[in-house]
Amino acid sequence: xxxxxxxxxxxxxxxxxxxxxxxxxxxxxxxxxxxxxxxxxxxxxxxxxxxxxxxxxxxxxxxxxxxxxxxxxxxxxxxxxxxxxxxxxxxxxxxxxxxxxxxxxxxxxxxxxxxxxxxxxxxxxxxxxxxxxxxxxxxxxxxxxxxxxxxxxxxxxxxxxxxxxxxxxxxxxxxxxxxxxxxxxxxxxxxxxxxxxxxxxxxxxxxxxxxxxxxxxxxxxxxxxxxxxxxxxxxxxxxxxxxxxxxxxxxxxxxxxxxxxxxxxxxxxxxxxxxxxxxxxxxxxxxxxxxxxxxxxxxxxxxxxxxxxxxxxxxxxxxxxxxxxxxxxxxxxxxxxxxxxxxxxxxxxxxxxxxxxxxxxxxxxxxxxxxxxxxxxxxxxxxxxxxxxxxxxx
Numbered sequence: 180x181x182x183x184x185x186x187x188x189x190x191x192x193x194x195x196x197x198x199x200x201x202x203x204x205x206x207x208x209x210x211x212x213x214x215x216x217x218x219x220x221x222x223x224x225x226x227x228x229x230x231x232x233x234x235x236x237x238x239x240x241x242x243x244x245x246x247x248x249x250x251x252x253x254x255x256x257x258x259x260x261x262x263x264x265x266x267x268x269x270x271x272x273x274x275x276x277x278x279x280x281x282x283x284x285x286x287x288x289x290x291x292x293x294x295x296x297x298x299x300x301x302x303x304x305x306x307x308x309x310x311x312x313x314x315x316x317x318x319x320x321x322x323x324x325x326x327x328x329x330x331x332x333x334x335x336x337x338x339x340x341x342x343x344x345x346x347x348x349x350x351x352x353x354x355x356x357x358x359x360x361x362x363x364x365x366x367x368x369x370x371x372x373x374x375x376x377x378x379x380x381x382x383x384x385x386x387x388x389x390x391x392x393x394x395x396x397x398x399x400x401x402x403x404x405x406x407x408x409x410x411x412x413x414x415x416x417x418x419x420x421x422x423x424x425x426x427x428x429x430x431x432x433x434x435x436x437x438x439x440x441x442x443x444x445x446x447x448x449x450x451x452x453x454x455x456x457x458x459x460x461x462x463x464x465x466x467x468x469x470x471x472x473x474x475x476x477x478x479x480x481x482x483x484x485x486x487x488x489x490x491x492x493x494x495x496x497x498x499x500x501x502x503x504x505x506x507x508x509x510x511x512x513x514x515x516x517x518x519x520x521x522x523x524x525x526x527x528x529x530x531x532x533x534x535x536x537x538x539x540x541x542x543x544x545x546x547x548x549x550x551x552x553x554x555x556x557x558x559x560x561x562x563x564x565x566x567x568x569x570x571x572x573x
Contacts, residue, residue: 194232197272201229204265224259228252228269237304238333245280249273249289253296260300267297268319274322275329279368283330290326294319300520373539388490390415396459414457443478443505444470446487451503458493465504473512477564480540481505481514484548484562487533488516496520496557511546513563520557539560 212218231252236244252273259266270293277293278286281464298315305311395413441449444466451462473481485503492498498520506513534550541548546564553559 194235197232197276198229200268200272201232204268205229207265208263221259221262224255228255228259231255232272232430235276238279238336238543240280242281242285249277249280252276253293257296260296264300265438267300270297270318270322271325274326278326278330279333284325284332287323287398290322293322341503358391372501373536388527389454390418392458393402418457442470443473443481446478446482447503447505448544450482450486450489454489454493460493462498463502464487465502467505467507470505471566473505476566477512477544477567480544480546480564481512481562483540484514484560485516487537488560489535492516492518492557496522498557500555502555509566511563511565513561515559515561517553517555517559518557519555522552522557 205222208218208221231248236248256266256269256273274290274293277289280286281289292434297318298311301311301314302308319411355435390537394412394415397409397415447464447466451464454460455462489501489503490544492501496518498518502517504515506515538548541562541564544564546562549561551559
């Protein structure tokens, strides 16, 4: 707002100074009145010059408008100069306007034309070569000086406008960045909540499911096989202790996956052994002889998906046998879990926290998760994750 007020103030003073010079020259003509035949046309030309001056094109107008305006003013002054050399002073005003309305190189050509015209007028009115030459050079230098000053004024005004535009853009960008930062913070909080939900479900949920199965079995065996029931209760205790440890670690930093520092092969073997002991289900585990070393994110995703798939096979599918296999090639690793349970039509296969967690983990790594009917009668789950660049090259 301050910049706009400053520009308007400068335009006002420039127009006022130009009109003041026209008024002074007109006053000189009136004070030296030589009749309507001589002085009348001079006054009329000054009124025309003044009217055009008040309707000069705005800065940044098309060059065609500037040419029309400057050409009209030049014709007026040429006619005025035929009466008196005093009108040369108005070329100072016109020089400033020229370099304000036109590019510097084009404007300087116009100023050179003004210099030549005024020089011819000087020689025409009183042919004194030396004095007229000096006067013409002085006038030409003045035209160039005031013209360049006007051009510098325009460039300064344009620089202020550009600075104001950049400031406005920066202010808008800052506002947008603040809004984006708030959105990013909200998304980060939501993502952390989802990650916490997945970790809680994959760790504590798995342990509690196994414990419930063990307690149900112990309850049935308590009277007729107390030894077996005691073993199952001991297994429940171990599961709960491990689940509590995992819960504490998850809440502390969400970094301990239950498999940190161990290979995926060993982690899956331990998972299958514990699951088989706890549930009595038969699990056929198939692993590559030389499973590629994966980063922690991929190992975690494969491990948690296997853990969730085993839990679902026992909890929902009523399966007796599970087949868990890991396959790899030069670009991806695939985890496949199948069971011989009731299948997709009978099983309640609604996308709960566990399934959503598996899908989210796969998407974060650019992978895919598919669930369909298994030829063995139950459900088949396949997770494919692309290898990282260094993994595929190594």
